[in-house]
Amino acid sequence: MSELVLNATHNIELNAHDSLDVLLNMWLHGKSKTTQSSYSKIAYKFIDFVQLPLTQIGLNHLQSWLDTIEGSDNTRKTYASVIKSLFTFTHNLGLMSVNPGKALKVGKPKDCLNERILTESEVMLMIHQESNHRNKLILKTLYYCGLRVSELCVLKWKDASVRTNGGQFTVYGKGQKTRTVLVPPSLWQELIQLKAEPDESVFSSRKKADNAHLDRTQVFRIVKNAAKRIGIDNPSPHWLRHSHASHSLDRGCPIHLLSNSLGHASVSTTSRYLHSRPEDCSSLYLIN
Known part of the structure; x- marks a missing residue:
């Protein structure tokens, strides 16, 4: 690792005993642990x-550097966005007189969202063929509640509340936003069979100390194994969230309600699901 030396306009300097960690800690302060790790x-x-x-x-x-990045166009776009953010932050601190990231252009990648949406039959098969009770409930919660994997992993029983019909989770999600997600009655009745003390995890890891949260890799493994049983390769937990969104819209859910339920920053983000599987198209009007 090369040492970072920043000759700032404010005469700030990180000497040879300082590392990149100093800057990264400032840059990533307040972001989720998942974001901090990946960035x-x-x-x-x-x-x-x-x-x-x-x-x-x-x-x-x-x-x-971007020319060396292997993977999809979306991967390259993500990498570019992260580094542009780092340089913008450093420039705003006054540690760089010029922001080279500002001029970095990355083409808009193909939207492959449709490829990551499972059919309702595929989701039901994944759930039905999962023999482990806890893992089955994890699959159901990811799908029916539309949670991000990071949100599911940190759920505690104090985040859960009973309602007249079913229950609800108070979810602290991306962008430090809190939202309420309703849990369907049938799923709620299954989940409360696991109920423990308020500070205990809804889904605990069996490989760690008592009441330890699941980590993302465990949930990825659960979803991957469930999908493999029905012939689907390399899915992620987010595919169940995508499927929740698409299927809800197919069944008539208002887009603004779905946007709130998913914790999207704007309805424009949610509208991607409408574009990925449209109900109407000009091509249909040309058929006799």
């Missing part, structure tokens, strides 16, 4: 590649 990994990959102090990095270095 810092990308930042370190970039610094390892360029082997230069931040003040010596230019647009050409950013472009050269």
Whole structure:
């Protein structure tokens, strides 16, 4: 790892005894643990590649690094967005006179959302063929409540409340936003059979100390194994969230209600699901 040396306009300098951690901790302060982990990994990959102090990095270095990124266009876009954010933050602090990330352009990738939406039959088969009771409830909660995997992992019983018909979870999600998600009565009746003390996890890990949260890798494994049983390769827990959104719209859910339930920043984000599986198209009007 190359040492970071920042010669700032405010005469701030990180010397040889300081590391990239100093800047990253400031940049990522207040973000979720999941975001901190993924963003810092990308930042370190970039610094390892360029082997230069931040003040010596230019647009050409950013472009050269992006050319080495393997994977989909969406992956490249994510990596570019992360590094652009880092440079914007550093520039705003006054630690760089020029922000090279501002000029970095990445083409808009193909929207492949439709490829990550399961059919209702596929979701039901995944759930039905899961023999482990806890894992079955994890699949059901991801799908019926439309939760992100990070949200599911940190659920505690104090976040759950009974209602006249079913129950609800108070979810603290992406962007430090809190929302309320209703739990269908049938699922609620199954979940409360697991109920424990308020500070205990709704879904606990069996491999760690008592009351330890599940981690993301465990949930990914549960979903992957469930999908593999029905012939679907390499899904993620987010596919169940995508499926929740698409199926809800198919069944007549108002888009603003779905947007609130999913915790989207705006309805425009939710509208992607309408575009991925439209009910109408001009092509249908040309058939005799």
